Amino acid sequence: MITAAYGSWRSPISADLIVQGSVGLSGVMLSGGDRYWLESRPTERGRTTLIRQSATGQIEELTPTPWNVRTRAHEYGGGSYCIDQGEVYFSHDKDQRLYRLILGQDPQPLTPELPLKFADGLIDRQRQRWIGVREDHRPEGEAIDAIVAIPLTGEPSEGQILTIGADFYASPRLSADGQRLAWLTWSHPNMPWDGTELWVAEFLADGSLATPQKVAGGDRESVFQPEWLPDGRLGFVSDRSSWWNLYSWDGQNTQAIAPTEAEFGLPQWVFGMRTWAPIDGDRWLAASTKAGHWSLSLVDLATGSLKPFDLPFTDISGLVVEGDRALFTAANTDRPGAVIELQISSGEWQVLKSSSSLDLDPRYLSIPQSISFPSANGRVAYGHFYPPNNPDYRAPAGEKPPLLVKSHGGPTAQTRSSLSLGIQYWTSRGIAVLDVDYGGSTGYGRPYRDALQGQWGIVDVEDCAAGAQWLADQGLVDGDRLCIDGGSAGGYTTLCALTFTDVFKAGASRYGIGDLKALAEDTHKFESRYLDGLIGPWPEAADLYRERSPIHHVEQLNCPVIFFQGLEDKVVPPAQAETMVAALKAKGLPVAYVLFPEEQHGFRQAANIKRSLEGELYFYSQIFGFDLADEIEPVAIANWPKA
Missing domain, CATH: 2.40.128 (Lipocalin)
Structure with missing residues (x-):
C-alpha cells in the first residue's frame, strides 16, 4: 500500500466516469406486458427519454432526439407521461405541450401553444380523453391549477375544467369502472407534507363531476397516493397516526391497514410518486x-x-x-x-x-454506517457515515481524514444509504463523508419532520454541526478540517452553518439560498408560501428572515466558500449567489464562483456535473493543503492565496 495524505489518493471513481457511465432512472410503468421507464442522460445535456421493453425483451427508445419527456408543472415536474393501450401521452420540455404518441407515428400535440403545463395524467378511455393537472400561466400573478380533461382527437385543446379553486392539485385517479375520480388538493400556506385533502366525485353524463366528497385530510393531515381497488374501495396513505401509514375507505368508513412505525409516504416534491x-x-x-x-x-x-x-x-x-x-x-x-x-x-x-454501466471493484467502495448522535436541546439526529476507503492507500501515522458533511435539500428530503458515486468520489480519495438526516427530514415520523417548523436555519444547522463535532470527538475525523456542502435548501443550511457556527473550516454551496427575503419575494408558486412554516409569514416575520439570512451576517463568516450556480435558475436566482460572493470578496475571504450559463435549478449536463465535483475537490485541496492525484482544471479563488 502507498502511504499518502488523506485527500491525495488516486481513485478509479473519476468525475468523467460518474457522468459518462450513468443515467438517471425514474417513472417506471407497466402496461399490456410491456415495461417503460425514463432515462435522464447527462451526456445529452440532461435530456430525458422514454424507454420501452416489450414482453419479449426487446428494448426501444420511444422519444429520440429532439424529444425531451419532462414537465415543469410545480417547477419540479414529475408525472410527465402515461401509457394506455400501447399509446404514450407525454409532456415535451421545450414547449410544455401535451403530446400523443402512437407507435410508428410522429408525436401529435393534444394542447395548443399557450403558457400551460400538464402533469400526472391518465386516460379516460370511456370518454376518449386525458385527465390530469393543468398549470395555467396566462393570468398575471400566480399560476392557476386545475384538473382538466383533454380530448384525444380533434384540434388541440386547453381542456375542460373538472375541478378548480384550490391552489394545488395532484394524483387524479380513475376508478376501475370509470365512474368516479379521486384526487388530492392543498392550498397556501400548506405544503403537501403539511396538510392535503383527498376528494372523490362521480362523473355526470356530460363528463363533468358531481358534488365532490372529502374522504380524508386537512391542515394537519398529509394524504399521499390514492389508488382505487378492484372492488371499488379507495386506498391511500395518511400520517394521521404520526407515521405515513396505509388506509382504505369503503365509501363510509376508513380502516387502518397494518399500522406500523414506518413511513409508506414521501414529501410530494414531484408528481407521480x-x-x-x-x-x-x-x-x-x-x-x-x-x-x-x-x-x-x-x-x-x-x-x-x-x-x-x-x-x-x-x-x-x-x-x-x-x-x-x-x-x-x-x-x-x-x-x-x-x-x-x-x-x-x-x-x-x-x-x-x-x-451505471461501470464495473467497479467493490474494494474501493465505502459502506455507510447508520449513526445517531446527540444534538442541541436534548435532540437525537441521524445520518450515514462513510469512512475513507481505498485498498491502494493508507494515511500517514496519526493523521485523521477531513470530513465533508452533506446537508440534503428539501429540506424535507432524506438521505439514502444506496450507492452514490458522488459520495464514493470523496471517500475513495481519502475524505470522510457524513450524510445528515437533520431534524425536518422524512423517514422518522411526523414529529421529527415537524422539528423544522419555525426553526429552519437553526435545527438543521445544529444537527449538521453536532454530527461533525461528534465524529471529531470520537477521533474518526480531523476536527480542524471539517467542511460542508449542499444544494438548494441544503445550500442554505450550508451557508448558515458556515456563518452561524465555527465548526466548519470551508464549504460549497450549489444554487443555495443566501437571502430568505429574496426567496420569499422571487420564487415560483409551489414554494411561494413554503417559508411561512419554516420561518414565519412574510412580510410579518421580516425580522426573522433577516436574522436567519447569511447574506446579512457576513461579518460572522470567517472561512472560505465556493459557489456553483445555474444562470437559468428560477427557484434560486443567480443574484443570491452573486450578492453573497461580492460580500465575501469585499471582506477579503477566499471565495470562488462557478457559473453555468445553460443550467437551471439542479445540474443536469455532464460537463457541469463534472466541473462542480472537480471544482469542489480542487477548492478543498487548496484550503486544506493536500496534493491532488489527478489533473483538475483550477478554479479561480479570489483573495487566495492569503497575503
Whole structure:
C-alpha cells in the first residue's frame, strides 16, 4: 500500500466516469406486458427519454432526439407521461405541450401553444380523453391549477375544467369502472407534507363531476397516493397516526391497514410518486422506510399483516404492479440504481436496466454506517457515515481524514444509504463523508419532520454541526478540517452553518439560498408560501428572515466558500449567489464562483456535473493543503492565496 495524505489518493471513481457511465432512472410503468421507464442522460445535456421493453425483451427508445419527456408543472415536474393501450401521452420540455404518441407515428400535440403545463395524467378511455393537472400561466400573478380533461382527437385543446379553486392539485385517479375520480388538493400556506385533502366525485353524463366528497385530510393531515381497488374501495396513505401509514375507505368508513412505525409516504416534491400498489382486492405491495432504509412488503388486508420480501435493496421507489409482476427502481449500498422487475408470487427478481454501466471493484467502495448522535436541546439526529476507503492507500501515522458533511435539500428530503458515486468520489480519495438526516427530514415520523417548523436555519444547522463535532470527538475525523456542502435548501443550511457556527473550516454551496427575503419575494408558486412554516409569514416575520439570512451576517463568516450556480435558475436566482460572493470578496475571504450559463435549478449536463465535483475537490485541496492525484482544471479563488 502507498502511504499518502488523506485527500491525495488516486481513485478509479473519476468525475468523467460518474457522468459518462450513468443515467438517471425514474417513472417506471407497466402496461399490456410491456415495461417503460425514463432515462435522464447527462451526456445529452440532461435530456430525458422514454424507454420501452416489450414482453419479449426487446428494448426501444420511444422519444429520440429532439424529444425531451419532462414537465415543469410545480417547477419540479414529475408525472410527465402515461401509457394506455400501447399509446404514450407525454409532456415535451421545450414547449410544455401535451403530446400523443402512437407507435410508428410522429408525436401529435393534444394542447395548443399557450403558457400551460400538464402533469400526472391518465386516460379516460370511456370518454376518449386525458385527465390530469393543468398549470395555467396566462393570468398575471400566480399560476392557476386545475384538473382538466383533454380530448384525444380533434384540434388541440386547453381542456375542460373538472375541478378548480384550490391552489394545488395532484394524483387524479380513475376508478376501475370509470365512474368516479379521486384526487388530492392543498392550498397556501400548506405544503403537501403539511396538510392535503383527498376528494372523490362521480362523473355526470356530460363528463363533468358531481358534488365532490372529502374522504380524508386537512391542515394537519398529509394524504399521499390514492389508488382505487378492484372492488371499488379507495386506498391511500395518511400520517394521521404520526407515521405515513396505509388506509382504505369503503365509501363510509376508513380502516387502518397494518399500522406500523414506518413511513409508506414521501414529501410530494414531484408528481407521480408511488410507494404502494394493489395486487388484487386482498393484497397490496408496499414499500416503506425506517431509519433511512427501505424495504418491500406484501400486505394482507384480511389479517393486516406485513410480509417483507428478502431483497438486497436499501432504497426502493416508483412502485407499480400488473398481475403478478412489480416494477420499481432500487439500489443498495454497493450496487447502483436500477429498474427491477419482481415476480410477486415467487419473490424472484431481475435487473432490466442499470443506471451505471461501470464495473467497479467493490474494494474501493465505502459502506455507510447508520449513526445517531446527540444534538442541541436534548435532540437525537441521524445520518450515514462513510469512512475513507481505498485498498491502494493508507494515511500517514496519526493523521485523521477531513470530513465533508452533506446537508440534503428539501429540506424535507432524506438521505439514502444506496450507492452514490458522488459520495464514493470523496471517500475513495481519502475524505470522510457524513450524510445528515437533520431534524425536518422524512423517514422518522411526523414529529421529527415537524422539528423544522419555525426553526429552519437553526435545527438543521445544529444537527449538521453536532454530527461533525461528534465524529471529531470520537477521533474518526480531523476536527480542524471539517467542511460542508449542499444544494438548494441544503445550500442554505450550508451557508448558515458556515456563518452561524465555527465548526466548519470551508464549504460549497450549489444554487443555495443566501437571502430568505429574496426567496420569499422571487420564487415560483409551489414554494411561494413554503417559508411561512419554516420561518414565519412574510412580510410579518421580516425580522426573522433577516436574522436567519447569511447574506446579512457576513461579518460572522470567517472561512472560505465556493459557489456553483445555474444562470437559468428560477427557484434560486443567480443574484443570491452573486450578492453573497461580492460580500465575501469585499471582506477579503477566499471565495470562488462557478457559473453555468445553460443550467437551471439542479445540474443536469455532464460537463457541469463534472466541473462542480472537480471544482469542489480542487477548492478543498487548496484550503486544506493536500496534493491532488489527478489533473483538475483550477478554479479561480479570489483573495487566495492569503497575503
